[in-house]
Amino acid sequence: MNKTHQLERDALGNLIFIDAVGERHVGVYPVRAFPITAPSAGIGIMNQSGKEVCWFPDVALIPESELTLIKEELAAREFMPVIERITQVSTFATPSIWDIETDRGPTRIRLKGEEDIRRIAGNTLLIADSNGLQFMIKDSTKLDKVSKKLLDRFR
Known part of the structure; x- marks a missing residue:
């Protein structure tokens, strides 16, 4: 992630994405591009309207602290027992x-x-x-x- 962007969680547990110009997008959520066939190939960060505010082409490019937040959110959203x-x-x-x-x-x-x-x-x-x-x-x-x-x- 570009250093000018930031992903954090607020006191209510909502994910917040702060973009390059400092705009705070509250209640964002991650979405995998290919959740089954290529789960680490790409993740979009979507705002509450479903508009993409950030794109990570590869999970390996996401800083560990932010990846932890994304994984927590995906675990809560993706329920597919094996x-x-x-x-x-x-x-x-x-x-x-x-x-x-x-x-x-x-x-x-x-x-x-x-x-x-x-x-x-x-x-x-x-x-x-x-x-x-x-x-x-x-x-x-x-x-x-x-x-x-x-x-x-x-x-």
Whole structure:
């Protein structure tokens, strides 16, 4: 980040971006350009109207103190549990109930249809449950044997 810019958090927890001319943009938020396929490729800082006030082409270019603030904000905004195991499915027809283990703990999801399983890039899959939550499988080839067999019945 250019030394004339500054990112900080106020007493209420809002992110504030101070631009080169000293204008304070209160309540800004970071947005990844490619959150799944290239999460460190670029991050925009957006104002409350959705207008970009700053662009970082590479996460490595962001000073550590500001990167910490950005990561905190992204963690609060980006909720996409990663499926680590599929332990059981209620039926091989849809709709079906899946018992899964994620990086955030075990849960149960309802799959409405096979179209709710989407390949994003390579072996990365996004699975949308009936409530609209998105779950990710980072690499379907690295799942355990049981999980692969259950998943293959739906693709």
